[in-house]
Amino acid sequence: MHSEPGKIVLAAYGSLAFPLAAAFIALQVFVPTFYAESTGLSLTAIGVVMLIAKLCDTVTDPIVGYLSDATPTSWRRRKLYVVLATPLIILSTWFLFNPPNEVTTGYLLLWTIAIYIAGTLSIVPMNAWGAELSDNYNTRSLIAGTRVAFGLVGSLVALLFAVVLARGNSAELGPTLSGITWLVVGTMIIATVLAAVFVPDNRNTDLPEDTVAAAWKVVSKPTPFRQLLISFFLNAVGNAIPATLFVLFVTHVIDAEGSVGMLLFLYLACSACSVPFWVAMSKRFGKHQTWTAAILLAVAFFLWTPFLDSDSIVLFTIIVIFTGFATGADLVLPSAINADIIEWDALQSGYRRPGLFFALWGTATKLSFALAIGIAFPLLDVFGFSAAGNNDAGAIQGLAVMYGLPCIGFKLTALLLMRGYPITEEKHAEIRLKLQQREASS
Numbered sequence: 001m002h003s004e005p006g007k008i009v010l011a012a013y014g015s016l017a018f019p020l021a022a023a024f025i026a027l028q029v030f031v032p033t034f035y036a037e038s039t040g041l042s043l044t045a046i047g048v049v050m051l052i053a054k055l056c057d058t059v060t061d062p063i064v065g066y067l068s069d070a071t072p073t074s075w076r077r078r079k080l081y082v083v084l085a086t087p088l089i090i091l092s093t094w095f096l097f098n099p100p101n102e103v104t105t106g107y108l109l110l111w112t113i114a115i116y117i118a119g120t121l122s123i124v125p126m127n128a129w130g131a132e133l134s135d136n137y138n139t140r141s142l143i144a145g146t147r148v149a150f151g152l153v154g155s156l157v158a159l160l161f162a163v164v165l166a167r168g169n170s171a172e173l174g175p176t177l178s179g180i181t182w183l184v185v186g187t188m189i190i191a192t193v194l195a196a197v198f199v200p201d202n203r204n205t206d207l208p209e210d211t212v213a214a215a216w217k218v219v220s221k222p223t224p225f226r227q228l229l230i231s232f233f234l235n236a237v238g239n240a241i242p243a244t245l246f247v248l249f250v251t252h253v254i255d256a257e258g259s260v261g262m263l264l265f266l267y268l269a270c271s272a273c274s275v276p277f278w279v280a281m282s283k284r285f286g287k288h289q290t291w292t293a294a295i296l297l298a299v300a301f302f303l304w305t306p307f308l309d310s311d312s313i314v315l316f317t318i319i320v321i322f323t324g325f326a327t328g329a330d331l332v333l334p335s336a337i338n339a340d341i342i343e344w345d346a347l348q349s350g351y352r353r354p355g356l357f358f359a360l361w362g363t364a365t366k367l368s369f370a371l372a373i374g375i376a377f378p379l380l381d382v383f384g385f386s387a388a389g390n391n392d393a394g395a396i397q398g399l400a401v402m403y404g405l406p407c408i409g410f411k412l413t414a415l416l417l418m419r420g421y422p423i424t425e426e427k428h429a430e431i432r433l434k435l436q437q438r439e440a441s442s
Contacts, residue, residue, distance in 0.1 A: 017151035047377030054370030065359020078129035085122035238410030240372030274328030294329030305404030
């Protein structure tokens with residue numbers, strides 16, 4: 001029986017998410033707006049660059065997942081890739097967040113691809129590592145919750161930089177990105193050292209000879225994993241569209257440019273505070289049932305966003321609070337559910353390959369953000385919207401509609417597809433028992 005992780009192990013493991021979250025929330029929320037307002041690149045150009053970078057990055061997830069599974073256990077395979085990724089993350093963050101005065105689309109594309117690949121090299125092994133720290137259905141929610149909590153704190157600290165360094169002005173994002181660069185550099189080094197020293201990495205994997213064909217079988221047939229993966233992807237697209245448009249929405253629809261940083265901070269603070277609640281609810285009602293309730297909560301509040309205007313700051317603040325609270329479940333529960341698929345797969349196929357499942361998970365995550373940017377920014381151009389301002393009422397309404405309605409559609413579709421998901425806590429216990437019996441008989 002695999003020993004359960006203690007508090008020091010959980011904290012050291014979770015700390016890895018802090019600098020990664022700080023870097024990637026800046027990439028998602030601040031970088032597109034900064035490049036649009038400060039470099040002269042068009043919204044369509046930025047959207048296309050981000051889409052191409054994401055599509056290029058999706059190729060790396062299966063590769064990194066396979067390598068981290070196939071690397072010998074004696075090499076501490078998850079730990080190895082996390083350590084190797086650290087200098088690459090630092091380098092790419094520096095150049096992307098601190099561009100020269102003259103910037104081309106090629107520069108943005110190069111360093112966006114670089115930071116995505118570096119992030120993959122750390123995130124895929126890190127997620128597989130977390131799944132290997134425990135086989136327990138509920139402990140996995142705790143592990144995922146710890147990782148998410150550290151990540152949300154990292155995001156919150158990055159947003160504090162926006163409040164302090166940009167002084168509430170979204171047009172002054174240069175100092176914010178420079179400050180976040182130093183935050184990422186310092187905490188990335190510290191977290192990597194802590195994880196390397198304190199977190200065990202000694203679980204064995206068992207891979208098929210033809211890994212490509214085996215991976216295709218996982219997603220080509222109607223299985224619990226495919227059901228979960230598609231639902232997760234659609235829900236992630238639903239979350240990514242308003243996240244990408246948040247700064248523009250607050251600035252131009254709500255007309256509260258000075259409140260951008262504080263509203264983002266409030267959103268993520270509510271997400272962080274909700275993590276213990278969602279972990280407790282999942283223990284009582286089950287993971288996928290609890291996730292379903294959280295999706296419905298988010299939809300109920302996103303319904304109002306297309307109707308907001310410059311007089312709706314109070315209502316939008318309420319929406320931010322409750323959608324942020326619901327997002328905590330999106331961040332914790334699907335990943336914890338995915339970890340349970342490892343035993344299901346081991347029972348069905350005889351293989352143990354967590355790197356593969358979290359590689360496919362990472363690919364779905366990246367495609368969701370790529371699709372969100374690829375949808376949102378070009379459509380804003382179609383509506384005649386300009387990030388620089390001077391927009392008519394139709395362009396502002398187009399932004400308001402784009403912020404809320406696609407999110408609702410994607411989330412409800414995800415909810416529909418998750419109906420009847422079969423792996424409950426009781427089913428997972430049965431799977432683990434059968435695996436133990438198989439191991440004992442062999």
